[in-house]
Amino acid sequence: MQAARILVDGQSDLVLDYGIPPEAGDVKPGCRVQVPLRNRTATGTVLTLSEPAPAWKDRLKPILKLIDPEPLISPVMMNLASWAADYYSVALDQMIRCLLPETVRQENTAEKMRKMVYLEKTPAREELDALYRKAPRQAQMLDYFSSAKQQSAPLAAFGAGALNVARSLEAKGFISLKEEAVHRDPSTGEQFVPTQPMKLNSQQQKALEEITAMCAAERKKPVLLQGVTGSGKTEVYLQAVSQIVKSGKSALIMVPEISLTPQTVQRFKSRFAELPSSVAVLHSLLSDGERFDEWHAIRSGKARIVIGPRSAVFAPLQNLGLVIVDEEHDASYKQESSPRYHGRDLAVLRAHLENCAVLLGSATPSLESIHNALIGKYSLVKLTERADGQQLPLIRILDMKTEGRNKSGPNVISERLRMSIDRRLDKGEQVILLLNRRGFARSIQCPDCGHVVTCLHCSLPLTYHRTEDRLMCHLCGFKALPPRSCPECRSANILLQGYGTQKVEELLRRTFPAARITRVDADVARRKNAVRTILNQFRAHKIDILLGTQMIAKGLDFPNVTLVGVLNADLGLHIPDPRAGERTFQLLTQVAGRAGRGDLSGEVIIQTFTPQSPSLQYARHHDTDGFAAQELEMRRTFDLPPFTHIAVLTIRSQHESMAEFATQTLAARLRGMLPPPATMTDPMPAPIPRAHGQFRFQITVKGPSARILSRTLRKLVQEAGLGEDLTAVIDVDAMSFM
Ligand SMILES: Nc1ncnc2c1ncn2[C@@H]1O[C@H](COP(=O)(O)OP(=O)(O)OP(=O)(O)O)[C@@H](O)[C@H]1O
Ligand SMILES: [Zn+2]
Numbered sequence: 140m141q142a143a144r145i146l147v148d149g150q151s152d153l154v155l156d157y158g159i160p161p162e163a164g165d166v167k168p169g170c171r172v173q174v175p176l177r178n179r180t181a182t183g184t185v186l187t188l189s190e191p192a193p194a195w196k197d198r199l200k201p202i203l204k205l206i207d208p209e210p211l212i213s214p215v216m217m218n219l220a221s222w223a224a225d226y227y228s229v230a231l232d233q234m235i236r237c238l239l240p241e242t243v244r245q246e247n248t249a250e251k252m253r254k255m256v257y258l259e260k261t262p263a264r265e266e267l268d269a270l271y272r273k274a275p276r277q278a279q280m281l282d283y284f285s286s287a288k289q290q291s292a293p294l295a296a297f298g299a300g301a302l303n304v305a306r307s308l309e310a311k312g313f314i315s316l317k318e319e320a321v322h323r324d325p326s327t328g329e330q331f332v333p334t335q336p337m338k339l340n341s342q343q344q345k346a347l348e349e350i351t352a353m354c355a356a357e358r359k360k361p362v363l364l365q366g367v368t369g370s371g372k373t374e375v376y377l378q379a380v381s382q383i384v385k386s387g388k389s390a391l392i393m394v395p396e397i398s399l400t401p402q403t404v405q406r407f408k409s410r411f412a413e414l415p416s417s418v419a420v421l422h423s424l425l426s427d428g429e430r431f432d433e434w435h436a437i438r439s440g441k442a443r444i445v446i447g448p449r450s451a452v453f454a455p456l457q458n459l460g461l462v463i464v465d466e467e468h469d470a471s472y473k474q475e476s477s478p479r480y481h482g483r484d485l486a487v488l489r490a491h492l493e494n495c496a497v498l499l500g501s502a503t504p505s506l507e508s509i510h511n512a513l514i515g516k517y518s519l520v521k522l523t524e525r526a527d528g529q530q531l532p533l534i535r536i537l538d539m540k541t542e543g544r545n546k547s548g549p550n551v552i553s554e555r556l557r558m559s560i561d562r563r564l565d566k567g568e569q570v571i572l573l574l575n576r577r578g579f580a581r582s583i584q585c586p587d588c589g590h591v592v593t594c595l596h597c598s599l600p601l602t603y604h605r606t607e608d609r610l611m612c613h614l615c616g617f618k619a620l621p622p623r624s625c626p627e628c629r630s631a632n633i634l635l636q637g638y639g640t641q642k643v644e645e646l647l648r649r650t651f652p653a654a655r656i657t658r659v660d661a662d663v664a665r666r667k668n669a670v671r672t673i674l675n676q677f678r679a680h681k682i683d684i685l686l687g688t689q690m691i692a693k694g695l696d697f698p699n700v701t702l703v704g705v706l707n708a709d710l711g712l713h714i715p716d717p718r719a720g721e722r723t724f725q726l727l728t729q730v731a732g733r734a735g736r737g738d739l740s741g742e743v744i745i746q747t748f749t750p751q752s753p754s755l756q757y758a759r760h761h762d763t764d765g766f767a768a769q770e771l772e773m774r775r776t777f778d779l780p781p782f783t784h785i786a787v788l789t790i791r792s793q794h795e796s797m798a799e800f801a802t803q804t805l806a807a808r809l810r811g812m813l814p815p816p817a818t819m820t821d822p823m824p825a826p827i828p829r830a831h832g833q834f835r836f837q838i839t840v841k842g843p844s845a846r847i848l849s850r851t852l853r854k855l856v857q858e859a860g861l862g863e864d865l866t867a868v869i870d871v872d873a874m875s876f877m
Contacts, residue, residue: 140160140199140201141166141188141189141190142158142159142188142199143156143158143159143166143172143185143187143202144185144186145157145172145174145183145185145202146183146184146185146186146232147174147183148181148182148183148244154186154231154232155174157199157202158200158202159201159202163201163205164205164208165205165208166185166188166202166205167210168185168186168187168210168212168217169210169212169213169214169216170185170206170207170209170210170211171185171206171211171239171244172184172185172204172205172206173203173206175200180203184211184232184239185210186217186231211239211438212235212238213455213457215489215493216238216455216489218492219234219453219485219489219492220234220235220237220238222488223478223480223485224478225846226845226846226849227478227479228850228852228869228871233478237453237478238455240430240431241427242427242428242431243434253294253295253318253319254294254295254302254305254316254318254319255291255294255316255318255319256291256292256294256297256305256314256315256316257291257314257315257316257317258281258284258290258313260312260313261281261284261285267281274304276300276301276304277304277307279297280301280304280308280314281308281313281314283297294316331405331408331409331412332412333410334406334409334410336374336377336378336381337371337374339371339375340371340524340526342370342523342524343370343374343522345520346364346366346375346522347375349362349518349520350362350379350461350498351382354460354461354495354496356496359490359494359495360516361487361497361499361511361517361518362496362497362498362517362518362519362520363467363499363509363511363518363519364499364501364521364522365502365504365509365520365522365763366502366521366522367502367522367523367524367531367761367763368525368531368728369526369527369529369736370502370523370524371525371526372465372502373406373465375500375522376392376463376465376500379463379498380411380463381411384414384443387458388458388459388460388461389444389445389456389457389459389460390444390445390456390459390461391445391447391451391452391454391456391459391463391486392444392465393452393462393483394465394466395448395465395466395472395693396422396690396693397421397422397423397424397447398422398664398670398671400466401670401671401674402695403465404446407444407446417441417442417444418442418445418446419436419437419442419444419445419446420445420446420447421433421445421446421448421451421454422447422448423448437456438455438456440457440458443456448471449473449480449481449482449483450482452482452486452489459489459490460495461496461497462490462495462497463497464482464483464499465500465501466501466693467504467505468501468503468504468508468721468725469501469693470722470874470875473872473875475874475875477868479869479873483499483505484872499517502728502732503725503729504763505721506770506771506774506780507780509771510771511781513771525736527736527737529736529741530735530740531731531732531735531741532731532732532740532742532743533740533742534731534742534744534745534759534760534761535743535759536747536750536755536756536759537555537556537744537745537746537747537750538750539746539748540748551642551646552643552650552704552706553746556704556744556746559702560651560684560702560704561651564651564653564683564684566701568699568700568702568739569677569680569682569683569684569685569699569701570684570685570700570702570703571685571691571702571703571704571730571733572685572703572704572705572706573687573689573691573692573703573704573706573726573730574660574687574688574706574707575705575707575709575723583603583610583621583622583633590627590628592610592621592622592626592633594617595617595619596617596829596830601619603621621633640658640686640687640688643686644686647684651683654683654684655681656683656684657682657685658687659685659687659688659690659691660688660690664690670690674695680699691733692726692733695733696736698737698738698739699739700734701734701735701742702734702744703733703734703741703742703743703744704743704744705727705730705743705747706746707746707747708727708745708746709723709748709749709752717774717777717779717780720753720754720770721754723754723758724753724754724757724758724766727754727758728761730743731743731761745758745759753769757769778841780872783842783843784841784843784844784845785839785841785873786839786840786845786852786871786872786873787837787838787839787840787869788837788839788840788852788855788856788867788868788870789825789835789867789868789870790802790837790865790866790867790868791834791835791865792834792864793832793864795834797865798833798836798865799822799836801836801859801861802822802836805855805856806819806821808858809851812851812854813840813851814847816842816843817841817842817844817847817848817851818840818841819841820838820839821838823836823837823838823839824836824837825837839873845871848871849871852869853869
């Protein structure tokens with residue numbers, strides 16, 4: 140009897156061997172099975188098959204039943220899962236859970252069925268008239284088909300009691316009733332007008348040819364498409380995908396966040412509108428039913444184009460021909476909870492395992508990707524001009540130390556910016572204002588003694604929410620009344636410092652009373668479809684000024700926007716993160732790219748207290764290469780990514796001394812385990828030392844091989860056998876250090 144190693148659902152890393160009895164059928168890796176577990180039955184997924192050691196042969200419990208005749212997980216995806224589990228130090232079952240969503244794994248989730256009425260025989264006029272006299276509802280049902288010129292309709296369309304009516308008609312042979320599976324399509328109700336491919340300019344043409352060549356090549360390299368904002372990257376994606384689909388293969392398009400990139404989704408849905416339901420959109424707001432249906436539509440090949448955020452890298456596409464990662468630098472590709480995988484990195488790996496082409500696109504690629512291009516691992520294609528032939532917008536940097544002061548202290552909107560906004564509004568043009576919310580905007584700081592009001596449970600500064608008139612912690616949700624005076628020095632000026640989108644909105648309304656102003660921030664984005672509705676209104680010019688946080692910086696295309704103002708460019712620079720400069724550069728370049736995308740030329744005004752910072756200066760000159768060169772030089776000097784890998788081990792506990800002691804003990808052991816040239820820091824409190832009521836201490840390790848760092852930390856934690864009050868978190872290739 141062969142044995143199968145099975146990942147049993149429900150318990151972390153419970154991997155058990157079972158025997159495969161002949162009656163179980165063709166059990167393969169990636170199949171789900173039913174197995175006995177103590178006194179109950181459990182479900183599980185087959186990881187590997189093996190010949191059991193002779194001594195074990197008779198002691199293995201047998202598999203009860205094979206659930207899927209064909210494996211739900213392809214061998215390539217099994218491979219990807221094991222690789223990721225090892226690389227990111229998570230249990231294999233966690234990765235399998237990403238591959239098979241809960242609703243797909245549960246055997247009992249069924250397709251949604253509905254009753255359909257099919258017309259079998261069209262009644263003659265006299266028959267219908269007679270029916271109208273005897274049984275008017277039956278007549279109406281039949282009449283529906285002739286007037287609607289349809290052969291079928293859902294029973295539910297005929298209202299209550301329709302089942303009896305339909306049964307009578309079925310008995311008379313006019314119609315038949317059938318059960319059908321409904322596809323729960325998340326975009327039902329939306330209309331997509333088909334679009335035609337555009338004639339590519341020569342740079343776009345070259346980019347497309349490079350991708351086509353890579354698709355055909357025996358040995359493939361990822362293609363990095365570095366194209367300035369508005370250079371027509373999306374059109375290149377569309378035509379590349381079109382080629383792939385025509386050749387009978389499937390394509391995966393990854394985007395940072397669906398709710399923030401509605402235009403990209405719309406453009407794909409429209410371009411491929413002629414292929415019904417061929418574009419599947421995955422995102423976190425899908426209902427279980429929708430997710431189940433989309434998953435099976437993708438797996439069966441009904442949907443051969445998939446758009447989704449980082450988790451879409453696990454979509455069960457067959458015969459994959461191309462993977463596209465749009466805005467590949469975006470931080471949201473890294474999952475910040477377990478499993479802490481990087482969607483872009485797994486996309487590159489998946490493409491490698493499937494031997495298909497992969498395209499990474501961005502106006503401001505990550506330094507990791509630029510580095511890979513420079514050393515020849517990636518093939519680099521550039522789009523240096525806007526597709527519409529427009530100039531890139533003129534960027535002006537305003538030093539708020541001199542420009543922004545008035546009697547009461549620093550101003551939110553400088554006089555220069557105010558005048559520019561006025562001018563644009565007078566001409567009937569539109570304005571985007573960005574409030575950089577990385578870092579601690581909206582926090583309450585006493586202007587007299589410098590005291591910052593922080594959360595009682597986390598050390599994070601509390602932020603002020605106008606509508607509720609409360610201070611809130613964005614980590615744990617703690618709420619408090621704003622103090623009337625400074626708890627430290629009793630100064631009454633306490634509320635003056637710091638400002639959030641709500642406060643700026645209020646101020647804007649006062650400054651520009653005639654303008655129509657709308658705010659988009661995380662609070663607004665939580666409401667389903669709110670962002671999309673606002674963006675549609677903005678496009679229709681029902682809004683003059685759009686005020687928002689970094690979420691409005693992404694991939695939006697509004698031809699009538701001629702001015703973009705960045706209110707506080709440097710906030711994100713002053714945080715403990717080696718990528719702070721890179722993120723600020725990317726944010727400014729992206730948001731500047733929203734200006735002047737139509738026939739009107741654009742202008743960008745950046746307000747800052749640190750005008751000399753390289754992130755700002757290079758952004759001002761649209762100089763991605765220049766920024767990358769100097770930033771890479773700095774990273775090399777300080778041995779930071781992409782020249783090394785960083786992993787962070789965080790130990791959390793409700794008890795501060797326990798966490799600190801455990802971290803010190805681990806650090807001492809780690810010193811003896813970490814193979815050179817890897818290095819480590821001393822244990823330290825995390826930049827946010829307390830979150831969700833837990834104290835957090837960190838050790839940061841650095842080294843040329845992420846896998847060695849990961850395996851060493853994993854071994855360390857496993858051997859230490861931490862007690863119940865302690866949690867260890869390993870974050871490989873960490874992107875956030877808070
Ligand atoms: N070959 C072309 N000829 C004419 N117009 C084009 C062409 N390609 C793209 N465009 C238009 O140029 C505009 C910008 O293109 P697109 O949004 O694809 O750029 P992008 O590089 O994806 O921009 P971003 O990085 O800012 O999201 C769009 O309105 C698009 O319709
Ligand atoms: Zn808190």
